[in-house]
Amino acid sequence: MNSAFFLVLRRMRAPIIVLIVIYAIAVIGLTLVPGVDAEGKVAAPLSFFHAFYFVSYTATTIGFGEIPGAFSDAQRLWVTICIYLTVLGWSYSVVTLIALLQDKGFQNTLTTNRFAWRVRHIKQPFYLVCGCGETGNLICRTFDRINQAFVVIEKDDLRVQELDLQDFKTDTPALAADATQPDKLLLAGLKHPKCRGVLAATNDEESNLAIAIAARLLNPGVPVIARARSAAVAANMASFGTDHIINPFERFAEHLAMAVAAPERFRLIELLTSLPETQIPEIHRPPGGCWILCGYGRFGHAIASRLQATGIHLTIIDPQAPDADHGFTGDGTEASTLTQAGIAAAAGIIAGTDNDVNNLSIAVTAHQLNPKLFVVTRQNHSGNSALFAAYNADFTMVHSQIVAQESVAILTAPLLACFLEKLRDQNEIWSHGLVERLQRLCAGLTPVVWDIRLNISEAPAAYRALMHDQPFSLGEILRDGTNRSLPLNAITLLIERGSQVFLLPDDSFSLIAGDQLLLASPLAAQRNFEFTVRNANELEYVLSGREESGSWLWQRLTKIIKPRNRS
């Protein structure tokens, strides 16, 4: 507010001085020009007070007439001059003020000030999302759905305006500014005590790198999640200690290879890391054998190195890439090229060029040549979602979705990374069992994966109960807070206690204070549980069925009455 106020003062300096001078001339003139009395004789001029009064109401065009008495002709002459002078002065002031209000720089100052004020007054933990393109927007919408506060910085003014139009539940502070400038990051709350993490999700690799570096240097305590498409930038980010680097190409290649090698485990990871409370993804079962890969850029290379490791034989078509398989004339959109590459005997095809229309063309042509083919398509722009949905490939890679899913999963449940690590040691049957349970959990939607630590800040009621010799097991507390005879619709995936980790603990597992729980459940069950562990009365009801009163006096009274009843 301060700088805008000073800007107004500075710009209004000239008009105000002009106004003061005009008033002074008019008032002093009026105190010099002789007046006339009722008999027509020359009288004394107006006093300063009367002159100022007269000029005040005349200059502002209120015009009460000639007060205190009728004017002499000399006074009328002077007043005529004064009227034009003062109107000029006022118009100049008003025009300057209006021009100032419409000034782009002034409006920028106002919006920036308002943004900074709102960021300063955020009460709950928030994330700083840099870049609100396809990926950023998906992340924002997900955060909004799970009631997570966030702040947005986006370079493009239009996208920020679009953000205003999306009906978010909360009013999100958003600033149109270049996030690579450290002062803008600070303005957006990088050093705010409630800042829980920074997401560098702009379309530009160098910007993401700059954001990651700035965040690491300015506030080493907050985790940074950055998107990188090239290995060089990823390595650079890693050297700066960026906590989590998401390369959508690598990640998709990893998933595709896992879907071939360990389909159940892949299914489990897919369920746990997909965006919360969205449609359960369809089951992907890519076959082994011979595959054809069209497009051998960064995406193609990532896919090739991962898939070949699982024993798949790849035929690579890309006329532009020197290290692709030679001897093919086209880029895979023609039937002749695909036939030449052995489409008849192939088990799957990956349409992985950076052109959405070509990818669809490859997919459609290949499917006509060999209807049993497993088709993987790469979607570059979310604007083409309708086309890809209409075609309905066996597996579609949307890079913005991959980055958004992984960011949200890691930010909302830090323990999930640990759980996914443990998953590597489990066999397919174990994974299948868990997948079945998760799919039954929330009727066609994906579960929310979240964690909670039983400590004083996150779960005060449960913490106090555990510290005051009122131990309970997992099954006792995972109860519906509205009706305790019903179990809570949630699966405990993992419990972390110090350095120990318990995978899929059963209901008899007894909890101690400080345990960190990783759970998968519908959003409503999460709310239910959080309320239970925070509110002592709710906890009492869930554990024992007693409806306790919260008031201190009533608790004292019951304590006095109870021993009497016993005796």
Added chain:
Amino acid sequence: MNLEKVVFGFFIVLAATLNFGFFLGDIERPELHNIYELAAALVVSLIATALKFGDRTQIGAIHLSTSLVADLQLIAAAITWMAAVHITGVGMTPHVTSSVVSLSGGALFANVVSVIILIVETVMLRR
């Protein structure tokens, strides 16, 4: 030479000199204190205030505050004068005159502080 500095210095010093001129003379005798001098001092003081608008330096802020003090004192003096002549009708008695002049004396003190700051600022100037 900086024209802005010339104009600003001119108005600060002029405000002080005009006020000093008004203040000079026996405090109880209205004929020694010209109303036009008070009006001129008030107008110049207001202009000096407006000139300091939007200066974000520390010295600029003190300039603005001393000018505001001078304005306030002079406006109070003008209102006292006006009230004595037009509202209560007691006229310029020694009592009223002395309060008007002493109010302007207070403003004069603020003007002097302004001038001192102006001198300090000039001495500190390294260009």
